[in-house]
Amino acid sequence: MNDPSNCDLPEVRQVVWSLEQVEACFSDLERHAQVYRVQIRWSQATAATAPQTTTLADALVALREQTATAVQVYYQFDEKKWCDTLMPTPDTIRVVRSVLPADHPFDGAG
Numbered sequence: 001m002n003d004p005s006n007c008d009l010p011e012v013r014q015v016v017w018s019l020e021q022v023e024a025c026f027s028d029l030e031r032h033a034q035v036y037r038v039q040i041r042w043s044q045a046t047a048a049t050a051p052q053t054t055t056l057a058d059a060l061v062a063l064r065e066q067t068a069t070a071v072q073v074y075y076q077f078d079e080k081k082w083c084d085t086l087m088p089t090p091d092t093i094r095v096v097r098s099v100l101p102a103d104h105p106f107d108g109a110g
Contacts, residue, residue: 011099016092019064025084025095026056026073033077036106041070063088074106081106 017025029035038054040062054062062068063086071086081100086093 013097015095015097017095018092022063022086022093022095023060026060029073029075029077030056033075033082035073035075037072037074039072039074040068041072043067043069059086063093074100076106 035056038056038059040054040059042062043066056073059068059071059073063071066088068088073084073086075082075084081102081104083098083100085096085098087096088094
């Protein structure tokens with residue numbers, strides 16, 4: 001069995017935010033980060049009519065209207081690559097933020 005202390009796991013943080021906090025975060029990302037990709041996992045009812053290309057604005061609408069089951073935002077900030085996964089609940093949004101390896105591709109391959 002491998003020693004779990006030898007695993008190179010990414011740094012992961014979890015928080016619960018209000019929609020207003022997500023709006024502020026997205027605004028900060030637009031101004032201060034390089035956003036590479038926004039990916040929305042649509043609810044079954046929305047998937048057939050969902051746009052193929054998405055933006056932070058699209059993601060915010062999907063979270064607000066609860067037509068998304070999850071949103072992933074891949075971006076670079078402060079010389080690090082990040083992935084935020086946002087999952088709406090009835091009253092809040094759960095956010096899982098992880099630092100990605102420096103060589104992580106932002107083209108959807110990883």
